[in-house]
Amino acid sequence: METFDSAKRLLHEAASSFGCEEVELHEADNRILAVDIVADRDYPPFNRAAMDGYAFRFKDWKRGMRIYEIVEVIYAGAQHKQELKKGQCYKIMTGAACPDGTNVIIKSEDAIEESDTVSFTVDRLAEFQHIARRGEDVKQYEIVVHAPQKCNSQLISVLAALGVSRVPVYILPTVSVVTTGSEVVQPNLPISHFQIRNSNQFLLRSLLKKWSIIPKFCTHVVDDMLSLQAVLMEALKNKITIINGGVSAGDADYIPMVMKRLGVEVLFHKVSIKPGKPILVGQTTSGGIIFALPGNPLSCLVTFTVFVEEYLYRSFQYKERVIYKLPMLESRSKKSNLTEFFPVKIHPSDGRLCMLTYNGSGDITAVLGADGIAIHPHDITEIVQQSCIYFYRL
Structure with a gap:
């Protein structure tokens, strides 16, 4: 293991x-x-007016000039036609290009315009005030x-x-999704007292959709070895095959045997985690990968999150996957030496992680409202209150 x-x-x-x-x-x-x-x-590609106002030469202000002749109105997307002389200014609109030589703007709210002149109600200016300078966001050829x-x-x-x-x-990988189980029926079909609905097929389709992946092959198959083998022969034609259920050690858990019959090389079967311990991952002779996930809803979500998505991140060439870290609102103890995963919610007022209450990995509402799946490391018996822990965002 x-x-x-x-x-x-x-x-x-x-x-x-x-x-x-x-x-x-x-x-x-x-x-x-x-x-x-x-x-x-460069971005901006020119000195850009950040305010509606009046643009002029800062040196004129330093010379004591406080009244300016308006020689032209410059709108965004337009080029100026006249050059400034001493004591002149442009009336300029937000987003317009500041002509060479203009290096200060006073906003309209601080101006008094009379006929073709303008004066201002401010006493102090700074050079390039209200001007976004060329290239201050990004330089040409810079990696953005x-x-x-x-x-x-x-x-x-x-x-x-x-x-x-x-x-x-x-490129998006081609994906097969195969759910299994004689007790499982589609949500739109009649159901008996001893059956359950196929929530995991829709869970997996939704999780894949977050990566813009639509399964090319998606079906359900009952617990019958020959039926499973026939379906999986078709499913394994795709780059990734996700199987749900039939991977544990029960009498009807045929997936490991079928994988062997189909020549799948097992990378690992069973991992020291809870939930999700029975997971099986293998490779086909053509280079495809198979994830056989346990059938309980929480186990399915956990193993997809920590294994299938891990594979996707690496295949999409991420060097490291971001895993978040926040303090716990309460303590959590465990008796096993397994790495345990549990659903958490981020407290809306203080940002700490709250554990969600659930009744085991088969609880269909276990992750309802969850913001993430938290990790309780195998070598830590108790996560004490306020200590920071890692978690996967959902």
Whole structure:
């Protein structure tokens, strides 16, 4: 049986890039950026007016001039036509380019305009006041966005500003999702007293969707070895196969035997964690990877979060996965020498982690309202109140 850390190392060794492609900017949401993005020019590309106001030469102010002739109005996107002479100014709008030589702006609220002249109600100025200077945000050829990085709304906005219309991203892997169990039925079908609904199929589809991955193959199969073998022969054609259920040590847990029949090389089977101990991970002869996750809802979520997503991060070329750390609101004890995972919520007023109450890994509401999955290390018996612990954000 592998430890949690050794199992992760095996996943890191198995991970490799899915390759790269370009997508249109409007299709880049949640895709993983594959190439560093550099600035095509300075930003701002010119000295930009940060306020509606009046732009003039600071040296005129230092000479004692307090009344200025307005020679031109400059709007955003327009180029000035007249050059300033001594004692002259431009009326300028926010976002407009400040002509060479103008190096101070007094905002409109501090000005008194009469006919073609303007005076001001302020006594002190600073050079480049209310002017965003060329290149102060980003210099030309500077790396603005480092890859890999998920393309969220903020990043996409920056890409658009940089003129990136086609975004280099990592190719999404083809994925199969196979849920198992003779007692499991789809949510829209009639259910008997001794059956349960297939929540994990929808959990897995939703978790994959956060990576913009839509399963290419998705089905449910009963606990029958020949049926499982037939379904998995088709499922394993994809890059990643996620199987849920049938991986423990019960009489109807056929997944390990079927994997052997199909020539799958087992990377590890069973990890010293709770919940999720029975997890099996293997590789096909064609380089695909199989994650056989336990069937209980919390076990399914935990093993996807800490193993499947770990593999995705490495395959998308992340050097390190961000794991968060916050103090605990209360203490937590354990008796096992396993690494334990438990659902937590971030307290809204003080930011500490609160444990959620649940009745074991089969509890369908165990993670309802959870902000993350916290880690109780194998070698720590008690997490004391106020001590900081690591957790995976959901």
